[in-house]
Amino acid sequence: ANxxxxxxxxxxxxxxxxxxxxxxxxxxxxxEPEEVVTVLTTVTCAFDTVGNQYNVTKIKTIGDGYMAVCGVPKAVRGHPEKTIDCGLAFVAKLAEINA
Structure with a gap:
C-alpha cells in the first residue's frame, strides 16, 4: 500500500x-519489549477483526492508539451507529482478552 x-x-x-x-x-x-509487542499485536489484530464485522477500517495505529473509519472510501449506510457499535465491541473484546 502506498x-x-x-x-x-x-x-x-x-x-x-x-x-x-x-x-x-x-x-x-x-x-519486556517482546511482551509489549505481543500485547499490541493481539489487541490490534482483534480490533481489525471486530472492525471488519462493522465495516470499520483501521487507518493507523500509533503505540496503543488505534484510529479507524467507517464510510471511506465507500459510503456506508448507518456509519455512525456501526462505528459506535464497533467501539462497544472493542470494549467487549478487550474484556474477553483480559479474562
Whole structure:
C-alpha cells in the first residue's frame, strides 16, 4: 500500500473511531519489549477483526492508539451507529482478552 496515496476524492459523511488503551503506558513499563509487542499485536489484530464485522477500517495505529473509519472510501449506510457499535465491541473484546 502506498502511504501517501489519496484514499478518497470527496466524502459526504463518515465516522472516525479513536481507541486508546488506558493505563497501557504504565503497564508496559513493567514488561519486556517482546511482551509489549505481543500485547499490541493481539489487541490490534482483534480490533481489525471486530472492525471488519462493522465495516470499520483501521487507518493507523500509533503505540496503543488505534484510529479507524467507517464510510471511506465507500459510503456506508448507518456509519455512525456501526462505528459506535464497533467501539462497544472493542470494549467487549478487550474484556474477553483480559479474562
Amino acid at each position: 502511504p501517501t496515496a489519496q484514499i478518497a476524492e470527496r466524502v459526504e459523511s463518515a465516522s472516525i473511531l479513536f481507541a486508546d488503551l488506558v493505563g497501557f503506558t504504565a503497564m508496559s513499563s513493567n514488561m
